[in-house]
Amino acid sequence: MEDSAGMSIDFSLAPELQELRDRVRAFVDDVVRPVEQRIEAEHLETTDRQAYRAELGGLRKEAFAEGLWLPHMPTEWGGMGLGHVELAMVQAEAARTRLGPWVLNCQAPDEGNMHTLLHWGTPEQKEQYLRPLCDGTATSCFAMTEPEVAGSDPTLIRTTAVQDGEEWVVNGHKWFISNARRANFAILMARTEDDPELPQAANTGFIVDLPSQGWNRVREIETMHGPGGHSEIVIEDLRIPAANMLGERGQGHRLGQYRLGPARLAHCMRWIAQAETALDMMVDRSLRRFAHGSLLAEKQGIQWMIADSTMELYQCKLMVLHAAYKIDHGLDFTSEVSMAKHFVANALNRIIDRSIQVHGALGYSTDTPLASMFQHARWARFADGADEVHQMRIAQRTIAAWRDHGSTKTATGDLPL
Ligand SMILES: Cc1cc2nc3c(=O)[nH]c(=O)nc-3n(C[C@H](O)[C@H](O)[C@H](O)COP(=O)(O)OP(=O)(O)OC[C@H]3O[C@@H](n4cnc5c(N)ncnc54)[C@H](O)[C@@H]3O)c2cc1C
Numbered sequence: 001m002e003d004s005a006g007m008s009i010d011f012s013l014a015p016e017l018q019e020l021r022d023r024v025r026a027f028v029d030d031v032v033r034p035v036e037q038r039i040e041a042e043h044l045e046t047t048d049r050q051a052y053r054a055e056l057g058g059l060r061k062e063a064f065a066e067g068l069w070l071p072h073m074p075t076e077w078g079g080m081g082l083g084h085v086e087l088a089m090v091q092a093e094a095a096r097t098r099l100g101p102w103v104l105n106c107q108a109p110d111e112g113n114m115h116t117l118l119h120w121g122t123p124e125q126k127e128q129y130l131r132p133l134c135d136g137t138a139t140s141c142f143a144m145t146e147p148e149v150a151g152s153d154p155t156l157i158r159t160t161a162v163q164d165g166e167e168w169v170v171n172g173h174k175w176f177i178s179n180a181r182r183a184n185f186a187i188l189m190a191r192t193e194d195d196p197e198l199p200q201a202a203n204t205g206f207i208v209d210l211p212s213q214g215w216n217r218v219r220e221i222e223t224m225h226g227p228g229g230h231s232e233i234v235i236e237d238l239r240i241p242a243a244n245m246l247g248e249r250g251q252g253h254r255l256g257q258y259r260l261g262p263a264r265l266a267h268c269m270r271w272i273a274q275a276e277t278a279l280d281m282m283v284d285r286s287l288r289r290f291a292h293g294s295l296l297a298e299k300q301g302i303q304w305m306i307a308d309s310t311m312e313l314y315q316c317k318l319m320v321l322h323a324a325y326k327i328d329h330g331l332d333f334t335s336e337v338s339m340a341k342h343f344v345a346n347a348l349n350r351i352i353d354r355s356i357q358v359h360g361a362l363g364y365s366t367d368t369p370l371a372s373m374f375q376h377a378r379w380a381r382f383a384d385g386a387d388e389v390h391q392m393r394i395a396q397r398t399i400a401a402w403r404d405h406g407s408t409k410t411a412t413g414d415l416p417l
Helices: 015-041 049-065 084-094 110-120 123-135 252-286 300-328 334-359 370-381 387-405
Strands: 140-143 160-164 167-178 185-191 203-209 215-220 230-241
Touching (some): 015 049, 015 084, 084 252, 110 123, 110 140, 110 185, 110 252, 167 203, 185 252, 252 300, 252 334, 252 370, 300 334, 334 387
Parallel strands (some): 140 185
Antiparallel strands (some): 160 167, 160 185, 167 230, 215 230
16 A cells, blocks of 8 residues: 555555465464374373374474475575565464474574575585575574573683684683584684784684584573573584684674674564463453453453553554564664563563463462463563663764764654655
8 A cells, every 4th residue: 555655564464465364374274283282291202202292293393294384484494485474474373382493493693593594604504504404304402592601792802713724713611502412503703813803803704513522512501481592501612614714703793793693583573472472361261250340341450451462563564574574675773673672572561471470370380381481581671782882872873873864763663754
């Protein structure tokens, strides 16, 4: 639809995209959800790993056969060739279940690593490392954060890589490395430059085959969402062939930032699904619970929680769609992704919290998924850029916009309003 100024704003879905979204929804509801519920009821993940893996493998085969595979990758890599706006629909549908993104092979950290390899890998690296990720025969991790220094500031990274002929020798310490215990390779960030012109140019990316001598997984870190999944790694004289440098020397920061842009937005797409589930549950419960003479849904205090959650989820969706639109149109999306990441992460936490409140003791129990969702959601406010770091950058851009243009307009999404 064209407005009077000739600007096209159209939020309706093209029929083929509508059909795709419906297909993903049906697949998640009819195929993934029943298996997920059975796996959880039978505690297969902890009691029978072989049966658990067989169930998961079966789901992936079905997704592949349905053409619901790698929604974030181009068709030449076996993906669905979607833009980011289209991807938002698919990710949000897939993430309505815990296993959905994994079944479609668009889960973190592999999804971000695929983007990184696609854009920074050499043809040989792509064949060796990207191809099996896309095929679903390999899995990966991303190793940047260190216990001794603030992960929020990658210029402080202490893990070093020193060149020795045709190899690099790495020593250091990483932690919270998601998926490291299963990964076939890691994308590792290490300091290669002693005295770079810019502090951001000290680090370089490397691909590490796993297992490798010198890469010592010393423990699984227990977190508030349970044991395992995130490893602490001590790296001692790990030797990496020079051909496994990813990108150029000193470009690690750029590579990390490049990886995090679309990956952060993909998190937001999945978080929207979780927030929507929490809001659905909040409303459903409020319509069935009776106290002090009326249903909870009829009480103003509860209506405010529903209204606040509804408005916030609406904002989340608009922000994600707009940031995705900017990526698709080759526009600078840094600020929009940053604002979306901060806003969606916080809205997610608030909406789940309100839903727990409306459920009372039931919400605090593990009889509903809310408790687990809440434990997972807390991470969203500091990983992939802590709230305060995003706020710092957003403020810097707004101040710069005022200085440069005498207006903050470009900093608020550069929208035509
Ligand atoms: C579940 C989970 C999975 C993870 N997976 C991975 C992974 O796969 N790979 C990986 O490399 N890392 C991973 N991480 C680590 C994650 O990326 C870091 O936690 C994050 O980058 C923050 O670093 P930090 O924990 O060292 O916190 P710090 O950098 O020490 O920051 C702590 C707090 O300080 C405040 N702060 C920091 N800078 C500023 C500032 N400029 N102004 C104001 N306040 C500030 C913020 O409140 C921040 O939360 C994971 C973490 C978790 C919890």
